[in-house]
Amino acid sequence: MAKFGVEFVPQDAYWKTTYYAMLAEKSGYDYVWITDHFNNRNVYTSLATILNYTDRVKIGPGVTNPYVLHPMGTAQTMASLAEIAPGRVVCGIGSGDKTTLEMANIPHEKPLATIREAVQIIRDITGGKRVNLDGSIYKISGVKLNFKIPQPVPVFVGAQGPKMLSLAAEIGDGVLINASNPKDFETAFASIDEGLAKAGKKRSDIEVVAATAFSIDKDLEKARQAAVPVVAFIVAGSPEPLLQRHGISVEAANKIKDAIVKGDWGNVFGQVKPEMMEAFSIVGTPDVCIEKIDRLLKMGVTLFITGSPIGPKIHKSIELFSKEVLPHFRNQ
Amino acid sequence: MVDAENILKTLPGSSAASLQKGLVDTILKSKNAQSLPADVAKRLLSLYHDDQLGSQEGLVTLLQASVLIEQEKTAEMLQELGLTEAAAKVRSGQ
Numbered sequence: 001m002a003k004f005g006v007e008f009v010p011q012d013a014y015w016k017t018t019y020y021a022m023l024a025e026k027s028g029y030d031y032v033w034i035t036d037h038f039n040n041r042n043v044y045t046s047l048a049t050i051l052n053y054t055d056r057v058k059i060g061p062g063v064t065n066p067y068v069l070h071p072m073g074t075a076q077t078m079a080s081l082a083e084i085a086p087g088r089v090v091c092g093i094g095s096g097d098k099t100t101l102e103m104a105n106i107p108h109e110k111p112l113a114t115i116r117e118a119v120q121i122i123r124d125i126t127g128g129k130r131v132n133l134d135g136s137i138y139k140i141s142g143v144k145l146n147f148k149i150p151q152p153v154p155v156f157v158g159a160q161g162p163k164m165l166s167l168a169a170e171i172g173d174g175v176l177i178n179a180s181n182p183k184d185f186e187t188a189f190a191s192i193d194e195g196l197a198k199a200g201k202k203r204s205d206i207e208v209v210a211a212t213a214f215s216i217d218k219d220l221e222k223a224r225q226a227a228v229p230v231v232a233f234i235v236a237g238s239p240e241p242l243l244q245r246h247g248i249s250v251e252a253a254n255k256i257k258d259a260i261v262k263g264d265w266g267n268v269f270g271q272v273k274p275e276m277m278e279a280f281s282i283v284g285t286p287d288v289c290i291e292k293i294d295r296l297l298k299m300g301v302t303l304f305i306t307g308s309p310i311g312p313k314i315h316k317s318i319e320l321f322s323k324e325v326l327p328h329f330r331n332q
Numbered sequence: 333m334v335d336a337e338n339i340l341k342t343l344p345g346s347s348a349a350s351l352q353k354g355l356v357d358t359i360l361k362s363k364n365a366q367s368l369p370a371d372v373a374k375r376l377l378s379l380y381h382d383d384q385l386g387s388q389e390g391l392v393t394l395l396q397a398s399v400l401i402e403q404e405k406t407a408e409m410l411q412e413l414g415l416t417e418a419a420a421k422v423r424s425g426q
Contacts, residue, residue, distance in 0.1 A: 013365035015373035022380055053381050315360050 002297050002329050005031030006318065007062050007211065007307040010041035014049055017041070020314055021050040025057040027322030028330070033062025033092060033211075033305060037100065044077050051085040058088050062211065062305070063158040063176060065096030066118035067106050072143060074118070075125035075153075082126065082149040091122055092176055094158025099237075112167055113137050119155050119171050127152035156209060160242075162191040169195030174207035174303070180282045180292075183245055185210070185299050207303045210296050213281040214306040216289050216317050216325070226312040227281045228272050232256050234280040235272070246279035286324035293325070334403075334425055336395040339418050340388065347413060352386050354409040355394035364401040372397050 006024045010017045021032045032050060036043040043061045050059055059081075064074060074091065082089040095111035102108070117135040124131045130144040157168035158176040168175040169192040177188050189208075196202065213230045217223035235248065236257040243253055252271065259267040277283055282292045293304055311317020343351065359365070359376075368376075376397055379390045398406040399422055410419035 013368065013373070015368065015377055016360065016365050018377055019360070019380060022377070053377050313361065315356070 001332070002301075003030040003207070003303040004326060004329070005029060005033055005209070005303055005305040006310065007033040007035060007305050008314075009035045009037075009308050010043065010046040014041055014046065017046055018049050018053055020318065021057070021059075022053055023315055023318050025054045027318055028326050029057060029318075029322075031058045031060075031090070031303065031305070033060060035308075036061045036064040037097075038068065038104070044081070047081055047089075048084060051081060051088065054085075054088075056088075058090055059085070060090035060092050060156070063092035063094040063156070065094055065101075066114050067096050067101055067108065068104070071118035071121040071138070072125065072140065075122040076145065078122065078153040079126045079145055079147070079149050082153055083147070086150050090154045090156060090174075091126075092156045092158060093118060093122070094176070095164065110137060112163055115157060115164070116167060116171060119157065122155055123152050156207065158211075159188075162187075165191035166195035166198070169193070169201070169206060170199040172206060174209050176209045176211050178211045180210070180212040180214070181246065181279050182295055182299060183279075184242075185296060185301065187245070189300060203300060208301050209303040209305060210301045211305045212307050213309075214289075214311075215281065215283045215309050216286065216306070216311045216321055218285055218320065220283075220285055220288070222312045223283050223285070224277065226309045227277065227283045228269050230309055231276055231280045232260065232268050232272050235276050236260050238280075246275065248273075248276060248279060252276075286320060289321075289325055290328050293329070297329070334396070334399045334422055336392045336399065339421050340391055340395065343415060343418060347415060348386060348391065350413055351410075351415070352391060352394065354413060355391070355398045355406070356385070358398045358402050358405050358409050359394070362401045362405075368397055368401050372400065
């Protein structure tokens, strides 16, 4: 059966994000993911609080990166969280956002090797092993936690490009794909299958996660309006091949990027065209969302995440999703 | 400081569900969420965890929270629900 998750950006007061996470659990979601950006509330503080106020839902960073926090620190944090809620903690990790890392003068070097070694470190340390690693990125000797957790923390790897998608499938318990459109999943699955073959694994051995830009409302226009800013940032940050795949010109993307740099928000949002919304988000009324989710699930997605903005009013959209979308898939 | 307990005593029991919904909407829409005192926030989360926001204690906490971060909007919401006297008390801070 398909699983469903929700992603929250901890930009609101901690109690509000916690309330939303509790609402998601009560509404039937299986996973809650909290994004990790230096300018918002700390992801692990948010997760610890949420774990204390929830009972069933699985929770993790969606996603952290190995550049800001050494994977040894991530492993220690994940193990500490797993002590609060055994079996409910997952680790989402990706190579991070280059622009954000540059702001802190952190080099974004060798992402593939860094992720490969970081995942090994996190898995081994949370699995209670003493870690000795003479890697190309990390050199670790004799590191071990002095407390135990019942089982290693599953590691989901965030990926977009073909090499990272392949690696994610090879080494991860799940592949987190930041995409909303079937065209991107068609391409992604080719790389995922390649990675699975390398590891001698099957599709059923991993979770394939669609981390979507999502917006639901009974009023289509309201749902659309809520997603426009998110789509604007996705378009502005997308590489050329991805834009081309969706028939979006680099010039159109650059216009949005320039307007963002100038802070000309009216112009930013005015430049977001219907084809951009279609390419980079799932937006609509419950019926439309069901149809689009169904298509991704049929392609092989096993865990669907309703990511930012979720809807014009987060709590209303979670309730609507729970009442009119989830039952469609739960009753299948 | 509004006496939330006293205000709630004057309301008909039949208004509890719509009041709860209105108060939750008001606090979640608020841009002043950060100014909610830590003790009220914790109480609110505990009551929600235990599915007790609709209880007397839950409604008192919701009303306190709502007035603390959105006094005027709380009064407007009460007015819309036809709870005129409660709205007036919230506005006057009683």
